[in-house]
Amino acid sequence: MKIAFIGGGNMAAALIAGLAGKLTAGANIHVVDPNPASLEKLARDYGVTVAGAAGAPVSAADVLVLAVKPQIMHEVTQQLLPLLQAAQQAGRTPLVLSIAAGIRAADLSRWLGGYAAIVRTMPNTPALIGMGVTGMVASSGVTEQQRDAADRILRAVGDTVWIDDESKIDAVTAVSGSGPAYVFYFIEAMQQAAEELGLTAEQGKQLAMATFTGAAQLAVQSADPVGVLREKVTSKGGTTYAALTSMEAQGVKAAIVTAVKAAAARGKELGEQLGAA
Numbered sequence: 001m002k003i004a005f006i007g008g009g010n011m012a013a014a015l016i017a018g019l020a021g022k023l024t025a026g027a028n029i030h031v032v033d034p035n036p037a038s039l040e041k042l043a044r045d046y047g048v049t050v051a052g053a054a055g056a057p058v059s060a061a062d063v064l065v066l067a068v069k070p071q072i073m074h075e076v077t078q079q080l081l082p083l084l085q086a087a088q089q090a091g092r093t094p095l096v097l098s099i100a101a102g103i104r105a106a107d108l109s110r111w112l113g114g115y116a117a118i119v120r121t122m123p124n125t126p127a128l129i130g131m132g133v134t135g136m137v138a139s140s141g142v143t144e145q146q147r148d149a150a151d152r153i154l155r156a157v158g159d160t161v162w163i164d165d166e167s168k169i170d171a172v173t174a175v176s177g178s179g180p181a182y183v184f185y186f187i188e189a190m191q192q193a194a195e196e197l198g199l200t201a202e203q204g205k206q207l208a209m210a211t212f213t214g215a216a217q218l219a220v221q222s223a224d225p226v227g228v229l230r231e232k233v234t235s236k237g238g239t240t241y242a243a244l245t246s247m248e249a250q251g252v253k254a255a256i257v258t259a260v261k262a263a264a265a266r267g268k269e270l271g272e273q274l275g276a277a
């Protein structure tokens, strides 16, 4: 399978790390990005081919991954349009995978001259270590074979969750696309607290990291719902109770729910604003 990435930034690099040499040889992956330093690093680390602008290797690809910022997606599709037309004239309809937040498949299709084979996806950066999760939705012109190919690509870097209604991908974006940042934020807060309580930075890091990975794995492996696992840590009148009471009093859970909804609203807003182009 030949895969061309348009955009070789953070999320593309995380996907390439999971794909190159695993799902397909690095030499079958082509990356287009204007930054020579990023391209050099990707070529060195994963053996991918690279270019500063989209050209023949893009029209020869079976799959195009659109991995640029939503704000420049319209402009980038205009650069890709002749290359996709060339592929179609050669009798091929490459699968287009978009990973962009907000951008709706119908707008992408319109920008690409009515192009049909579009799967909209929302991956996340733990793909870098094969532990990503991707929400995906296929538009009606996607063949069963292309849907399988999309699933294989994203499953090479973690789990996939197919959704039937594209409007729900803003919720996926808010929960799991942006989600790693919330977890890192919480870890940062735990590390800060550890230091303020007199532990060294190294000790705080070790304790916070092990707690996160251990608790996450316990939540995955246990038959108990997370609420029950939480209760099992929380002795009445004890230390956890003191912390959770403080969090509830400060509205931490409500603030998190509101924040995640803000991310979903921003995804919707991006789609509406940028889709007007």
Ligand SMILES: NC(=O)C1=CN([C@@H]2O[C@H](COP(=O)(O)OP(=O)(O)OC[C@H]3O[C@@H](n4cnc5c(N)ncnc54)[C@H](OP(=O)(O)O)[C@@H]3O)[C@@H](O)[C@H]2O)C=CC1
Binding pocket: 006, 007, 008, 009, 010, 011, 012, 032, 033, 034, 035, 038, 067, 068, 069, 070, 072, 076, 099, 100, 101, 122, 123, 124, 125, 177, 178
């Ligand atoms: N980061 C994340 O965790 C996630 C990101 N996404 C989505 O992935 C997409 C990329 O995000 P992210 O990787 O974070 O962003 P980055 O800015 O890290 O990567 C985008 C890359 O595209 C490059 N670029 C700009 N113009 C072009 C062009 N015409 N052709 C090819 N490449 C170009 C940029 O170069 P330059 O910097 O010079 O402009 C940059 O290197 C976004 O749409 C985002 O919504 C989805 C899920 C998670």
Ligand SMILES: O=C(O)[C@@H]1CCC=N1
Binding pocket: 101, 173, 177, 178
């Ligand atoms: O912050 C963003 O807009 C992108 C999409 C999900 C994660 N990063």
